[in-house]
């Protein structure tokens with residue numbers, strides 16, 4: 001538990017005391033069926049970033065949930081844009097989280113899965129070069145050859161002219177990667193929403209007005225609105241709201 005920004009449950013079951021790690025983990029537990037869970041942080045006025053990065057929006061409560069969601073997933077899905085821009089490092093978990101995974105019969109680390117049409121990815125980036133588990137890259141049939149990338153990651157072709165995300169997710173599930181956590185970014189979120197593949201959204205709302213300029217957490221081609229019921233509301237000591245919405 002983090003003493004300076006404890007997290008309490010507000011709804012539907014208010015917690016009399018701050019949530020400890022076990023209680024928080026239970027609230028974000030793995031689903032009984034395969035699912036795609038999104039995790040984003042935003043400002044009160046809906047910005048995706050502050051000064052171009054998500055870090056400025058993310059306080060300790062958001063980071064605590066971020067780490068927890070990584071601990072409980074089988075695969076961590078991220079778009080190439082966010083991987084490049086945010087400089088993703090190797091996906092590491094501390095010993096306590098690895099022990100939790102072992103106790104629950106999971107692989108020691110989740111598998112990193114990157115979505116890219118262009119394959120314009122740097123094989124030397126630590127997310128690939130230093131990965132504890134060989135990452136996967138979901139790409140399209142028409143992508144350029146990328147032998148250096150293929151040396152450090154499994155390239156999975158799903159879709160002719162662009163990545164077919166439903167085919168990609170089916171392939172993850174075929175490989176036993178059923179609980180998929182997606183950390184964005186906005187274009188991938190928009191495409192997953194359009195394809196009706198999003199089962200759950202975990203959203204941290206930072207007590208900040210970012211002002212004009214930044215985009216939203218979703219982007220790309222418009223698609224029909226979809227109902228996503230609220231499942232819980234948590235409040236952290238620093239004023240961050242932690243929301244979980246999921247399909248019925």
Ligand SMILES: NC(=O)c1ccc[n+]([C@@H]2O[C@H](COP(=O)([O-])OP(=O)(O)OC[C@H]3O[C@@H](n4cnc5c(N)ncnc54)[C@H](OP(=O)(O)O)[C@@H]3O)[C@@H](O)[C@H]2O)c1
Pocket residue numbers: 039040041042047048049052053054057079080081082083085086115116117118119120162163165183184185186187188189191217219
């Ligand atoms: N607030 C948050 O929680 C949060 C989370 C994540 C990111 N962000 C912010 O979002 C910004 C980055 O956004 P972005 O516009 O670069 O969007 P993005 O969705 O991260 O990346 C777009 C790129 O990812 C690949 N991609 C995405 N969707 C794809 C699809 N359906 N099929 C194939 N490839 C796909 C493509 O890569 P190729 O060009 O390689 O084909 C595309 O150019 C950064 O400022 C980052 O800090 C914020």
